[in-house]
Amino acid sequence: MRLVHRPDRDSAATDERTLASDVDVARSRLAQARGLMFRRSVPDDYALVFPFGEAETRWLHMLFVPFAIDAVWLVDEEVTRVKRLAPFVGLARGKADAVVELPxxxxxxxxxxxxxRLRE
Incomplete structure (x- = not known):
């Protein structure tokens, strides 16, 4: 599975670029609560995706995460917010039905x- 970025929802599929080819999906509440905590690093081509049932305000924190990440909030695969979070102290929120964490x-x-979008 890979995570692809299309700069504009209406652009052609040829405009896609792969952001991550090593993708984990945090489906359980435990996996979502743990997120990237206690990891020392992640590969450059890694993404952690948090799928949720419906779009609501979703908070992210960097407690016990010793490296910076880029966080992307999505509603129906459309980006609603992008934020770089600092190690240990980063905190942010956004409306989303899915959140993606990237290096x-x-x-x-x-x-x-x-x-x-996730692609097989």
Whole structure:
């Protein structure tokens, strides 16, 4: 599975770029609560996806995460917010039915209104 970025939801599929080819999906409440905590690092091509049932305000924290990440909030695969979170002290929220965590710098160029999608 890979995570792809399309700069504009209406652009052609050829405009896609792969953000991550190593993707984990945190489906259980335990996996979602743990997130990236206690990991020392993640590979450059890694993404952790948190799927939720409906769009609500979703909080992210960096407690026990010793490296910066890029966080992307999505509603129906459309980006609603992008934020770089600092190690240990980062905190942010956004409306989402899914949230994606990526290594810092990977989401450079991803903006509100873009599309992120999982592909097999």
């Amino acid at each position: 810092a710098g990977v989401a450079d160029g991803v903006t509100v209104g873009d599309e992120l």
